[in-house]
Amino acid sequence: MLKYIIPLLLFIILAVFLGLGLNLxxxxxxxxxxxxxxxxxxxxxxxxxxxxxxxxxxxGQVWLFNVWASWCVSCRAEHPVLNQFAKQYAVVIVGLNYKxxxxxxxxxxxxxxxxxxxxIMDQDGRIGIDYGVYGVPETFVIDKKGLIRYKHTGPVSAxxxxxxxxPLIAKLEAES
Amino acid sequence: xKPLILLFxxxxxxxxxxxxxxxxxxxxxxxxxETLTKELRCLVCQNQTIADSNAELASDLRRQVxxxxxxxxxxxxxxxxxxxxxxxxxLYKPPFEGKTSLLWIAPGLFLFxxxxxxxxxxxxxxxxxxxxxxxxxxxxxxxxKIRSLLEKGxxx
Numbered sequence: 111m112l113k114y115i116i117p118l119l120l121f122i123i124l125a126v127f128l129g130l131g132l133n134l135x136x137x138x139x140x141x142x143x144x145x146x147x148x149x150x151x152x153x154x155x156x157x158x159x160x161x162x163x164x165x166x167x168x169x170g171q172v173w174l175f176n177v178w179a180s181w182c183v184s185c186r187a188e189h190p191v192l193n194q195f196a197k198q199y200a201v202v203i204v205g206l207n208y209k210x211x212x213x214x215x216x217x218x219x220x221x222x223x224x225x226x227x228x229x230i231m232d233q234d235g236r237i238g239i240d241y242g243v244y245g246v247p248e249t250f251v252i253d254k255k256g257l258i259r260y261k262h263t264g265p266v267s268a269x270x271x272x273x274x275x276x277p278l279i280a281k282l283e284a285e286s
Numbered sequence: 287x288k289p290l291i292l293l294f295x296x297x298x299x300x301x302x303x304x305x306x307x308x309x310x311x312x313x314x315x316x317x318x319x320e321t322l323t324k325e326l327r328c329l330v331c332q333n334q335t336i337a338d339s340n341a342e343l344a345s346d347l348r349r350q351v352x353x354x355x356x357x358x359x360x361x362x363x364x365x366x367x368x369x370x371x372x373x374x375x376x377l378y379k380p381p382f383e384g385k386t387s388l389l390w391i392a393p394g395l396f397l398f399x400x401x402x403x404x405x406x407x408x409x410x411x412x413x414x415x416x417x418x419x420x421x422x423x424x425x426x427x428x429x430x431k432i433r434s435l436l437e438k439g440x441x442x
Contacts, residue, residue, distance in 0.1 A: 136332060142373045209342060235346045242371035244329030244343055 141242060141261040148175070148252045149240040153230040156207050156215055163204070163230050165256055172282045173202040174275075175250040176226070176266075177238065179210040180218040182246040188265035189222050195271050196225035201279060205229030208238050208246055251275065253282045308352045315355045322351050322364055327376050335378060 152164040176192065178185045196203055205226035207215045212231060219229070232238055241250065251260040260278055262270065310316045323337035328344040336344040336351075347368070354364050368376045380386045 139329065139375045140373055142370060235342070238343075239346060239350055239371060242373070244372065 138263060139244070141258075143242060143250070143258045143261060145257055145259065148250070148256050148258050149237075151230075151237045151240065153232060153237060156205070156212060156219075156229040156231050159212075159231070163228055165252070168202065168204070168252070169256050170254050171202055172254060172279055173204055173227075173252050175204050175206060175241075175252060177206045177208050177241070177243050177246050177248040178229075179208045179246050180214040181210065182208075184265040185247045186222070188247050188267075189225070191266055191268050191271060192225040193223045194268070195266075195275070199276070199279075202227045206237060206241075206243075207231050208243060209233060209235045251278055251282070254285060308348070310352070310355060318361050319351060319355055322355075322361060323348055325365075325378050326351070326368060327378055329372060329376060 148165045150165060152162045155161045155163055178188075192203060195201060203226050205228070207229045209232065212233075215229070215231075219226075230237075235243075241248075245263055247265055249262040249266055250258050251262075253259050259282060260274070262274070266275070308319065310319055320337070324335050326336045326347060328334045328336045328339035328341050328347070330341040330343045331339050334341075334344070336347045338344075350367075351364055354367065359367075365377070374380045374386070380389065382390050
């Protein structure tokens with residue numbers, strides 16, 4: 111009897127582990143930034159390069175920091191969601207135009223719409239490194255004190271907005 | 287033939303290098319550069335080191351390592367810089383701690399389990415073979431019959 115039970119048990123254990131492995135997303139890497147201050151930067155704005163923006167300018171409000179690029183295919187899928195999000199709810203979305211050509215980026219916003227309060231340029235990807243960016247698009251939620259509270263990797267879907275972003279933003283807005 | 291096949295296969299094991307190779311003036315720093323870029327994971331391609339990968343991010347991270355070495359930063363400081371931003375996942379050699387202990391122990395554990403199984407199976411087989419030999423106790427009558435059968439077989 112044992113002869114049959116042991117292989118069966120081993121098979122079940124293996125199947126459970128493989129099953130779990132199949133359902134894990136290898137692109138979902140736990141971010142070490144949660145509850146840490148948003149890394150400082152001072153970067154030129156895409157639409158007004160003579161002006162710069164830094165996280166300190168946004169203290170006291172809840173804002174989203176969305177990493178995007180005109181070369182990024184998933185960003186194209188995400189864009190209508192962000193447009194809708196920005197239009198429907200008064201939410202501050204700052205864009206990090208990551209490793210992009212300013213002209214391409216401007217064109218992209220012109221044709222697809224601009225959900226961003228401001229976009230800043232990171233042509234050589236240094237701000238990206240400071241934020242641990244590895245897969246564009248990525249979206250950070252930053253609270254009033256300037257702490258990163260949530261990170262979303264990959265395109266934001268309408269479902270994510272309803273189920274994750276809106277409740278979180280409401281919660282963070284309620285904080286002093 | 288075999289040596290020829292081996293030689294043929296070996297010709298393909300030329301080590302791959304990323305396109306941009308940087309040179310540091312200090313050979314010790316150069317060594318650090320080589321080891322660090324081989325220990326850091328390219329997070330876009332996931333199963334390549336940043337030394338091997340041609341992904342944009344890998345090249346940016348190589349630049350970062352290079353610049354930090356030029357500034358005289360130590361290997362630990364650079365590893366710290368990377369894990370602060372990308373987490374332990376950026377390291378090919380994750381640190382040994384609570385949640386990674388299984389990762390480190392599992393291979394040894396599996397080897398131990400495998401060896402124990404092999405040992406037990408061999409021992410059981412040996413015991414049963416021995417038992418068969420011991421039980422092989424034929425009466426002299428039967429032995430005679432066998433012998434006669436064998437001899438007949440030889441004659442025919």
